[in-house]
Amino acid sequence: MLAYIARRLLLVIPTLLGIMIINFVIIQAAPGGPVEQMLAQIQGQAVDATARVSGEGGDGLASPDAGSDNASGGNSQYRGSRGLDPELIKEIEKQYGFDKPPVERFLKMMGDYVRFDFGDSFFRDRSVVDLVYEKMPVSISLGLWTTLLVYLISIPLGIKKAVRDGSSFDVWTSAVVIIGYAIPGFLFAILLVVLFAGGSFLDWFPLRGLVSDNFDSLNWWQKAVDYLWHMTLPVVAMVVGGFAGLTMLTKNSFLDEINKQYVLTAKAKGLAENQVLYGHVFRNAMLIVVAGFPSAFVGILFTGSLLIEVIFSLDGLGLLSFEAAINRDYPVMFGTLFFFTLLGLIMNIIGDIMYTIIDPRIDFERQAN
Numbered sequence: 001m002l003a004y005i006a007r008r009l010l011l012v013i014p015t016l017l018g019i020m021i022i023n024f025v026i027i028q029a030a031p032g033g034p035v036e037q038m039l040a041q042i043q044g045q046a047v048d049a050t051a052r053v054s055g056e057g058g059d060g061l062a063s064p065d066a067g068s069d070n071a072s073g074g075n076s077q078y079r080g081s082r083g084l085d086p087e088l089i090k091e092i093e094k095q096y097g098f099d100k101p102p103v104e105r106f107l108k109m110m111g112d113y114v115r116f117d118f119g120d121s122f123f124r125d126r127s128v129v130d131l132v133y134e135k136m137p138v139s140i141s142l143g144l145w146t147t148l149l150v151y152l153i154s155i156p157l158g159i160k161k162a163v164r165d166g167s168s169f170d171v172w173t174s175a176v177v178i179i180g181y182a183i184p185g186f187l188f189a190i191l192l193v194v195l196f197a198g199g200s201f202l203d204w205f206p207l208r209g210l211v212s213d214n215f216d217s218l219n220w221w222q223k224a225v226d227y228l229w230h231m232t233l234p235v236v237a238m239v240v241g242g243f244a245g246l247t248m249l250t251k252n253s254f255l256d257e258i259n260k261q262y263v264l265t266a267k268a269k270g271l272a273e274n275q276v277l278y279g280h281v282f283r284n285a286m287l288i289v290v291a292g293f294p295s296a297f298v299g300i301l302f303t304g305s306l307l308i309e310v311i312f313s314l315d316g317l318g319l320l321s322f323e324a325a326i327n328r329d330y331p332v333m334f335g336t337l338f339f340f341t342l343l344g345l346i347m348n349i350i351g352d353i354m355y356t357i358i359d360p361r362i363d364f365e366r367q368a369n
Contacts, residue, residue, distance in 0.1 A: 138316030158250025
């Protein structure tokens with residue numbers, strides 16, 4: 001097993017490198033990089049200044065020197081550079097590191113990331129690590145509570161549906177599962193806001209933030225209640241869209257095991273149904289469900305909360321990543337991509353280790369040979 005884990009850890013390196021290269025090439029080819037963002041801001045300020053001058057002059061025309069200014073920077077590769085001093089453009093390129101070839105920039109970036117030096121945000125004037133650390137509590141809260149509730153609901157429900165397959169209970173719970181799967185989480189979140197957060201009906205839950213403004217002045221149990229009060233609606237919105245798939249996976253896994261020969265043999269020996277179900281079937285049927293927990297947690301934590309964060313005004317990692325992509329904040333984009341991709345790859349290895357813990361009969365090292 002140790003040899004298998006070592007091989008998997010070594011495979012993390014080329015996998016991570018390939019992901020970073022692909023994303024780097026795609027993002028470099030996309031228009032509207034940080035240099036163009038800065039040029040657009042400068043041009044916007046220049047337009048405002050011109051408007052003020054023309055308003056004061058009363059003729060509504062730019063100065064005679066405007067034509068010569070527009071000529072400068074005309075040969076630049078950046079859109080929006082017309083009318084700007086080429087030396088200014090070079091200074092902006094140097095500021096963002098674009099004075100170097102792409103290959104050199106990529107190698108420097110990966111060298112820094114290997115040392116876990118993720119640099120500073122282009123537009124927030126803060127380090128990437130500080131930004132992620134600041135947003136982490138929101139995303140961890142959403143991911144942890146959502147994953148916990150999804151598993152607590154889906155596994156018992158899936159087992160019950162498998163045991164009572166074809167019954168009225170199975171039919172109406174399947175209808176609920178299908179509805180939950182069909183409704184997008186963000187749409188259900190809007191419905192919750194309308195019904196329970198002062199939208200049109202009740203005003204039971206807050207609509208903004210992870211905690212109240214007076215959180216620091218509360219005692220410990222009031223802080224716990226306040227925190228849960230704020231998390232209720234966002235977590236419910238994410239759970240509704242997340243429990244359907246796991247419920248059906250659990251049911252189908254148990255049905256597959258229940259119909260196997262060893263279950264019939266155990267029943268023929270006179271074992272009670274619960275002894276057969278939880279003593280024999282459970283370990284085999286839950287293998288794929290429990291082993292997938294690390295990956296499921298990472299998926300919910302870092303990919304499924306953007307719209308929920310926007311609707312409930314929660315400033316988490318999803319919103320940070322979205323704003324970084326819109327603003328072309330490359331250090332935030334690539335830094336979070338590197339860290340969370342590495343975390344996801346490691347979680348996959350932990351998932352394989354959990355397979356062997358749950359069922360010692362599985363030997364990945366022997367299968368690899």
